[in-house]
Amino acid sequence: MIKHFRTGLIATGLTICAATLVAPTYAALPFFSSDKDEVPSLAPMLQEATPAVVSIAVEGTQTSRQRVPEMFRYFFGAPQEQVQERPFRGLGSGVIIDAEEGYVVTNNHVVDNADEITVKLNDGREFKAKKLGADEQSDIALLKIDPEDLTELPLADSDALLVGDFVVAIGNPFGLSQTVTSGIVSALSRSGLNIGGLEDFIQTDAAINRGNSGGALVNLKGELVGINTAIFGPNGGNVGIGFAIPSNMMKRLVDQIIEFGEVRRGLLGILGSDVDAGLAEAMNSDINKGAFVSEVQPDSAAEKGGLEAGDIIIAVNGKELNSFRELRAKVASMGAGAEVELTVLRRGDSIDLKVVLDDASDVQITAAEILPALEGATLAAGTDARGNAGIEVTDVERNSPAARFGLQPEDVIVAVNRQRITNLTEFRNALDGASGVIALNVNRGSTSLYLVIR
Structure with missing residues (x-):
């Protein structure tokens, strides 16, 4: 079961775990002590990073609609549907990505339907936040607070991540602000999880729990590599399988919200499927992953860029592609008008095509x-x-x-x-x-x- 998390503070059992860091592994990193008498520590890096991670409290009203049975409408003159409004409160996390402008990024599901959003910094200051825009399908929202002596997290190139890289999750699980957990990148480009419409997740075993949504996943340099979004857990608790939206994807979406007030999704104009061993054999290809193009829509960006049915797309902007779902997520988040370089296998030859994406809303x-x-x-x-x-x-x-x-x-x-x-x-x-x-x-x-x- 995949879980999103927006919740108030609840009672929970605590499990204490310990891990040992081996000094030689980190000796070359600047935030680890090289003094033989000191224990290696992430503390120096976290002292710089944690002020940029905030707690988010929301209040709002959820509206539910229930269709009234026809006989009640006929005999009692009842309306077609019954509307109920219920107040809610929730807690989540967020990340300051621009200190001068006061931009805070979080998950859409954290602030969705919220009438009032309060951002609390680790130094105790609180700000009322304004939602500038959000995208339900990628689960990203952008807030703005007063830019008063804020700290921002620098962005890393999430496309450069490798499985096995160390990462640290910072957030507000169960209302416990500024909680830090560590782990590694367990997998990249995870999709098909039915969490949202656009899925291209970083998977990590760093502990993520209720309230971590919208918080930071950082590398050991204190750079933002992802926005923590959901976990896989049968009972809603952490089992070591968490998911984060890559920082590059987040940045593309946030840039659109800042410029247009909304996300203008890009569209390639193809139908297709994942490449597997059977399809690769049928197409006489040595590549067993990528995006197979089964149909190119007339007058689409794909047709104008030279894509053909039967092509296998193996890379986007030089980054290896694993699946059709990953392609869809990358294209949609790049935005209308973006120029994309696609590496394609066609009848055994590798070719590069440049495609200018259409605007999905105009089609x-x-x-x-x-x-x-x-x-x-x-x-x-x-x-x-x-x-x-x-x-x-x-x-x-x-x-x-x-x-x-x-x-x-x-x-x-x-x-x-x-x-x-x-x-x-x-x-x-x-x-x-x-x-x-x-x-x-x-x-x-x-x-x-x-x-x-x-």
């Missing part, structure tokens, strides 16, 4: 291109009444198949067979993997409904 297609049963509808990326990303139905022709199935203009499709989708590429991929009956979860105003296509 509009006919539904029949994806699902012939919905002929007559026009689709584009959009958001529903609650701000959730999905596929908006911009137009439906009268008496068309789409109209007969019940689609209406301004409907927003948010899931296919209960698989969450946020953009046209995800919609295509979900339908490509579906067979038999297809159930579309549609948000119509404040109402959620299903349309079943047989």
